[in-house]
Amino acid sequence: MPAEGAPGGYAPGPDADIAVVGGVYREDCIRPSWHEIYGSAGRAASAMAAMNAPVVLHAYADAVASGVLEQRAVFEGFKLSLTPIDQCVGFEYDHGLATPRVTGAEQSHAPLHVRWSKVVRFGLIEGDAVVHAEKAVYDPQSPGNPVPFGANGSTATSLALVLNAYEAMTLSGSARGTPAREVARKLIESQQAQVVVIKQGPRGALIDDGTSVETVPAYRTTTVWKIGSGDNFVAHFAARWLHEGRNAAEAADLASKATAYYCESRGFATQAVLQADERQSIHPSAQYLGGRLPTIYLAGPFFSLAQLWMVQQARHDLRSMGLTVFSPYHDVGHGSAEDVASLDMQAIRQCDLVFAIGDGMDSGTLFEVGYARSLGKPVVFYSESPEASRQKMLAGSDCDIVSDYVSAIYRAVWAACEL
Known part of the structure; x- marks a missing residue:
């Protein structure tokens, strides 16, 4: 949504819309067989649209990815703001837990600039995204070197960080074995975040909103489709926290249930699906x-x-x-x-x-x-x-x-x- 003279090169987004900013990537898995174009932002846009959240996807995309996304956007009901590039990044997996082989990441592109009321920002491989928002959800998407939200000049009046345990420890400067509650508190102080969500596998997720700390469970599934499960969690947390205005713990619990549905079906949960879902949570022992x-x-x-x-x-x-x-x-x-x-x-x-x-x-x-x-x-x-x-x-x-x-x-x- 370019506009001449607008700060950052983009006009402010409508209050109702949520800008999803991040990667659109090719994904190939040998077993189970999977050949799709999603990536973190592409998947989040689809997941949030399934929840009737108004979404505008901002991403780099080559000609093939653009064609796929244009059709998907019409069918699923989200909007697009794509920056053309020659080749999208690809991820090749042997299986869902394998470290993927990354292709097409040699060229780094000029940063995306997005000024929007509500933003979901993912870390990128092929470039960067500088965002300015009233409320933002940030997932650094970095297994090795997570970058702080504000390191590239991004700003948000209210910021929620959604991190795995390694990202949380690294960003907070905590030593291995530091209790998650202490890590979350450090992040709120050092990253100027209002909410911190730390995903902890079978332990569920810890949520610190600055005033209280709660834990929500992980939910049991018969099968597990791992690729993109973290993207789905972020998308549903953002739909609940940004769009519906729920508190962080409630948003995280609903995101955990929606992610269980995704892992079991490879599909995106709707409101009706989640209302009918009565799956059991995992209960780690003392x-x-x-x-x-x-x-x-x-x-x-x-x-x-x-x-x-x-x-x-x-x-x-x-x-x-x-x-x-x-x-x-x-x-x-x-x-x-x-x-x-x-x-x-x-x-x-x-x-x-x-x-x-x-x-x-x-x-x-x-x-x-x-x-x-x-x-x-x-x-x-x-x-x-x-x-x-x-x-x-x-x-x-x-x-x-x-x-x-x-x-x-x-x-x-x-x-x-x-x-």
Whole structure:
């Protein structure tokens, strides 16, 4: 919405509209298969439009992305203000928890400038966004080096920061292990924020609005589609806080429910969907909330490159979510049958639960699963090629059988945190 002579190069936005400013990116995932154009801002615009929030999307876009967004905007009911570029950034994932390969990020473009009453701003790869707002929601979208909202000259009379735990610690200058309440307080003081939301995985989200601190839960799903879940949370928080005027804790709780729906369906929740949704929240145990890290036994074959890759992936993802992992390949290695079996069985006795990689129905893995169940240990059994006739004993002994990798990892984490 350019206007000559307007401060910052843009006319002030209508009070009713919300400017969503950020990236529009190509997204490709091998498994589950996914090939779409969304990105943080593109996804947020769709999610907010589904909630009947009036949205104007400000982003860089190449010719292909522009064509997709123009059709989507007409169909979903949001507006566009696109800055043309030669090529959009792309993200290529092996799976939803994998670190993506980023393409097309070599060129940095002149910053977007947006002056609007209500703004949702995401961090960008291919440029920057300088915004001036009455009320703003900011997600830095940076796994390595989150940038403060005002570092590029952006201003907001009332600012809400939505951060993951790492971003919150980094922006606040807090040491690892600092309680989230203390981190949030530092952010309010150092970043001139009125609201801080810190996402904490299965612990839910902590919300500090300057006068009180509350925690809202994460909600359970049968499957987990991870890509874009954080974008969806920000979008629904903003729709509730910016558009509906709800308090920050209520907005965050509704955003958590909407994100659970997104993770389960890959779709954007509407008001009717959320009113009918009665899903259960995750209930971390007092021990887990007190800092105890459950130990998970990683069972699976490691006799080929593909098997070793899978074991390595699962170990990395479980550890990154805060679990202590015992992996026979990493912690015992190859050896005689007597030595390996005794060490592995001892580890199963000492663990809290088992994550089993079951494709191929490896005999050693099945023995480990059976031994764990005989001890009453919970088992999450991940297998993409299930044969019902071969899994009767697994199902009958109450193993949690999951056919999607990312969903299996999350199911293991949720089971662990509730012990």
